[in-house]
Amino acid sequence: METALEKQPFESTKEYGGFWIRFAAYLIDTIIVGIPLSILTIVIFMIFFGASDAFNMLLSDPSYMETEMTDAEALALLGSYFGAAGVSGIISLVVALAYFAGLHASKWQGTVGKKILGLKVTDLNGNRISFWRALGRYLAMSFLSGILLIGYIIAAFTEKKQALHDLIAGTVVVKK
16 A cells, blocks of 8 residues: 555655755865875876976076076976876876766765765666766766856756756755
C-alpha cells in the first residue's frame, strides 16, 4: 500500500540548496583546493626560475637591474615564466577536474564543502550523477556560469534553484 508521501515526485519532497549555502560550500572547496595548489605553484615557479641564469644574476648582483638584459637572458626569463605558468595551469586544471567532478560523482555526491553543509548533487530524479555528467557540469560552471556571474544569479529565479551549469547538466543541488 502506497502512502501519499511515496506518490509525490522527487521535486516536491526535497529542499533545494540556495545560492548562499552553495556559495559557502564553494568557498570551503576553494580553500581546500586553493591552498595546496598555491603552494605547489610557488614551488614550480621556484624550480623553473632557479634553472634560469638571468634570475640567478638578478639575485646575486643587485646592480644587474641597472644594466640591460641581453636578448638571450630575456628569452630565458620569459621561457621560465611561461613554462612554470603552463605546468602550474595544467596541474591546477587536472586537480580541479578530479576534485569537483570526482567528488560530485562519488557516493558523497558532492565536494567536501557540500558535505560539510549538508548538500548533495543529484540528477533530476534524485540519483547519483556519473563522472562524465559531473565533468560536463564542472566545465559548464567554469566557462559559462562565471561570465558576469549571470549563471549563478539564475539560481535565484529558477524553481529548483538551479544555476546555469545545473540546467545544462540536468542536475540539482539538494539538502540532505
